Every structure is written in structure tokens, then in C-alpha cells.
Amino acid sequence: MTTGPTRHAGAATVNPADRRDPPRTAIATVCLSGTLEDKLDAAAAAGFDGVEIFEPDLIASPEPPAAVARTVADRGLTIDLYQPFRDLDSTDPDRFARNIVRLERKFDLMDELGSDLLLVCSSPAGDAVRDDALLCHQLAVAAEVAQRRGKRIAFEALAWGTHVHDYRHAAGLVAQVDNPVLGNCLDSFHVLSRGDDPASIATLAPGSIFFVQLADAPTMRMDILQWSRHHRCLPGQGNFDLGGFIRAVDAGGYRGPWSLEIFSDVFRHADPVRTARDAHRSLRYLAELADAGSTTETVTGADTAPRRPATAGEIVSVRVAAGPVMAPRVAQTLSHIGFDLQGVDSGTGLQLYRDADIAVVVDSTAGTVWTAPGVAPDMPTIAQVGLRSDDTVAWADRAKAFDVPVASIPAPGTVGGEAGGTPDLDEVVRLDVTDTLAIDLRAVTSAARWQQRFDLVPRRPSGPTHLYTGVDHIGLGITTADWEGAMLLLRSVFGMRVDDGLDVPDAVGTMRSQALTMPTGAGSTVRVVASMVPSQLDARGPLRRRGGLTHVAFACDDVIETARLCRERGLRALAIPDNYYDDLTARFDLSDNVIEQMRDLDVLYDADPAGGEFFHFFTPAIGEDLFFEVVCRRRGYRGYGEVNSPVRVAAELHRAAQQAADA
Secondary structure: OOOOOOOOOOOOOOOHHHOOOOOOEEEEHHHOOOOHHHHHHHHHHHOOOEEEEEHHHHHHOOOOHHHHHHHHHHOOOEEEEEEEEOOOOOOOHHHHHHHHHHHHHHHHHHHHHOOOEEEEEOOOOOOOOOOHHHHHHHHHHHHHHHHHHOOEEEEEOOOOOOOOOOHHHHHHHHHHHOOOOEEEEEEHHHHHOOOOOHHHHHHOOOOOEEEEEEOEOOOOOOOHHHHHHHHOEOOOOOOOOHHHHHHHHHHOOOOOOEEEOOOEOOHHHOOHHHHHHHHHHHHHHHHHHHHHOOOOOOOOOOOOOOOOOOEEEEEEEEEEEOHHHHHHHHHHHHHHOOOEEEEEOOOOOOEEEEEOOEEEEEEOOOOOOOOEOOEOOOOOEEEEEEEEEOOHHHHHHHHHHOOOOEOOOOOOOOOEOOOOOOOOEOOEEEEEOOOOOEEEEEEHHHOOHHHHHOOEOOOOOOOOEOOOOEEEEEEEEEEHHHHHHHHHHHHHOOOOEEEEEEEEEEOOEEEEEEEEEEEOOOOOEEEEEEEEEOOOEEOOEEOOOOOOOOEEEEEOOOHHHHHHHHHHOOOOOOOOOHHHHHHHHHHOOOOHHHHHHHHHHOOEEEEOOOOOEEEEEEOOOEOOOEEEEEEEEEOOOOOOOHHHHHHHHHHHHHHHHHHHHHO
């Protein structure tokens, strides 16, 4: 294999800190759905500087190339690349000659488009040239044509190329041809999907990088071509080390556009405006990763050093959208697990339940859950999560920098209104993760002030119990359509780190689950477990997964004692079969006494190889989706008891079937 050239002696090394900030941004039209005009409109609205015109989009357009060029210019965009030109080289001389004729015709088209840069891919064909000398000759012929036509060629090593599939090999060929109109195109997917080290990019000859394409991807073991065609995603939505890749590109002296090229089954049918907005946000996130000098948010646990403001502590409040029909059941379940009613907002009817410093607001407002004619609304869900913040203004500025809408921020000491019929809060930043979920960041000083809005109190108010030490995690069902955008927002704006994704099989199928964590300034950790649900509607409204999915997990120090106290308050935890506890006896070195206590109280258990332990129990589902969980972590256990998820789902299905039979 021919390796790429090293930087010549005395060449200046480019400091990544000297990179233009922000970089010029571009997006390939293949990333977006709709007509070519739809794609250009979306790219312009999102704030991109330029586009890559994907040839099939141009071929399918009714507009001639010159008209497309005018449309691009009218929207304030430039055409930074025309692509792709495939299978240039061939061991068949006649076929290669025809390919050069084809190349001339593409340059004619590019004259009309006003574009000078063409992407030429290494060939995956059976007749691809396997001799470097012959390949260099054919590349040189193509470069001579380009030079005569006033065009440039960016040569890209496809990860599945027959002979050239490594960027260093491609760079070596480009260097041997030594024509100023022939350079390299570096695509992060083609480099990182093969596990190639991007560090050598910094040693490529100065000026030899003509174009850079960016794509993230989830960690997968499959054919690279299929992986590329169906599972690419935006930076911040996958597991690639894009921070390291782009820093190597910077060190190589590249100052051209950062362009996104994403082949995605999701994006092909998603709203192009939304996709383009997320895409532009992802490049700002990538710029932050590169500037921070970190690797990226990978499953290795590398620190990303995000530039997000600090949070002062853990999750302090949750709002449950229950609607008028289901609100009493939510309230009863909260009472059973230790939350007492502290007040009602006379203006909105919202009910405040508390345990120690944890507040749960039950929203019985009509229209907060799915309703349909003749169908009882049974979809209570988590609508808001509140975190404490040291600086809500800084959070608002960060959100705006990522084009995330935020609630207005009243001046300190005042009370400001909120949308959606929720109580007025002061100094709150609200960020919408999905259409149904928002995260609030509340000023530390206002943690209790907003609760004063609940002015109707019970005749005999009871002091809040102290069963729980905080919120261990939030479990969310996120639709397929919302998934990628939500992952990007949580990772970019909030600086959350992704843990290993899991596919959890149970009685109703396999669930894709992803845990995200965010350390706080108080030494605690905010945890979110996102699970993918279908985007479709059925006769009963938004499709949910049988057995329930959305939940709040409260943390305690003594799970057995907490379970007993909850039982005294009226809770009948989700019943776990005896077979489960018989299996625990075989799998773990737990005493008979502990096993029997757990059996009696329906407590489940898991342990990790490092000695960490996890105890938890569940309430029955309220409606079709929502439930509450009580957990106890010991000795650094990092998981979520995923091994017990199939047991919980089966138990819930059995309970629902029994209720139906009794009815």
C-alpha cells in the first residue's frame, strides 16, 4: 500500500485554535428529503453557507442546471461540490476512454452550475485498477482534463473500494500524480468506519485536502456499505470520534467547508427543515468538541469538557401531564410511594406533591394527554423535568447559540409567565427536547419560590416525607421521528455523555435503549434512559409499547425499608413471580433472608462484575405507559437493572390480562 506524503521539512504546523471560527458550513442535498428546491430552501433557512449537489437530485429536478444555479444563488448559498463521479478507473482501456468522455460531459454540466469541484470516488467495481502505476496514470489523465477545463477533482477512498479504501493510500496516489487540480476528499465515515487512525491526516501535503465530508454513525458490526447507506447520522448522534477527526483535519491546514454527507433512512422521510436545523446545530457542536481538545462523547467514557454552564444539583421537579381522567390515579400512586399533597395552584389547578426536596406536579388540564372520540384518555406522561442551575442566563445564551427556543427569562426576584398552563416560575430556561417533553433549568434561589404559587393547601397539611434522596433517572419513550434530534440536543446543549446503547428483548419485542448522563456541580449525576417507540398513531392515539415505558425512578438508601413504608401507605408493587427469586438464588450469593424479604416486597436485583449492586421495585403502570420506580444503588453500580426489564414487562402484561379477565 502506498502511504500518504508527510509534510515537507520546515512546513508550518497549524494550531487548531487558529481555525476560522465558525467554519464555513455546507450540507449535501442527499441529507434532506423532498425536491431539490425543498432541500435548498431548508439548507438556506438553517443557515448553511453552501451545498453539495448530489447528482441524482439534479437529474430528478425539472430545472436545467443554470436555473438550479440561480436558485442556489438567490438563497444565498454556493455550490461547493458536485458529486459523485463513480468508477473512473478501469482495467478495460475502452471503458476508461468512455469514462473520460463522461467526465467531459460532467464538466459541461458543472460549467452551467458554476461549480468547479468534482468528487471522484475510488472504484468498488470488478474491473477497478489494482496496479498503483496504472491508477496514477488514469488519475493523471483525468486531472489533465480538469486542468484544461478549469476544474478540480477531489479524490475519495471509499471504505469498500476494490483497491483503494484507505485515505492514506488515496493521498499517496494524489501526491504521485502531482497536479495542482487533483486533491483529497476526506470523509469521516470512510476513515472511521474502518477503524483507521485519522492522526496521519495532519501529515498530508499542505494544500492537498480539497474537501471534508462529515458523518457520525452508531457503533455497529455489519457490512460497511450497508452501514454507510442506511445508518449514518449527524455529529453528536453516533459514536465516532469526530472531535479527533476534525482536529487532525485542522492540523492538516484545511480551511474549506465542513460539509455533512448523511445517508439515513430516517432523514429520507423526515421534515427537511427540521433535519437541516439539526444538521447546522451538529456542526456547532462539533466545533465545540474540536476546540475543547477532547476526543468525543464515546462509550469509552472520554471527557468531552463541554462548554455548558454548570448545574447546581440534581433533578428537583417533574411535571406529569395526566389530564382530568387519569390525574386521580397518578395522585393516588404518588401518595402510595410517599409523596404528599402540599398545595394546588388556584389559577391552573395543578397539584403539587412533595417528598423532601423532590416536587412532582400533576397536571389535570384537559388536552395534556391524547384524547379521541369515544376513547378514554389513558396516556399520562412526563412533560417537564426541572434541574437547578447556577446561571439560567448562561443556559439561555447557550441554547440560543444552538438555535434551541427558550422560555423568556424574567428579571431576578420577579415572577414570569410560562406557556402551557404551568405555574409561573422565575428565572427559568425551558428547552424542548421533543414535542411532548421539556427540560427546565431553574435558578438555585428560586427552587422553593415557584412552589409558593400553589396557594390552596389541604386543611390538615402534612409535612413531606423523607423516603428519597433524589431522582435516580428519568425513563423516556422517544419516537423514531424525534430520536436523532433529541439525542443531538441532549448531547450538544446539555453536554450529556452517552453510555453503551442496548437492544433489550422482552415479551413484546426488542427495545432500543440509550442511557445518557450529565455530571452536576454538586457531585451528583443526571441520568436519562431513552427508549425508541414508533412514530405512528393507532386507533387509541400515539402508539405506545405494551407494558409501559415512561417512568421516574426515585433513589433511596434502604430499598427494603422504603418498600415496607410504601406498602403501609397502600402500595401494591408490581407482582414479580416466584420463579424470578428462585433464579436469583442460583445466580447470586444472596442470603436466604434477603431473598425472602425481596420476594415478599417484589424487589428486583442486579449486580455487576465490579461488585456494584442495584435493588429496585415498580408501581403498576398508570394507563398504558407511565409508572414509577424506586431504586437503590450500591458500590458504584452504573447500570439500570436492564436484565430485569423483561421480567417487569411480563409482570405488567400479566397484571393487565388479569384485570381484563376480572372485568
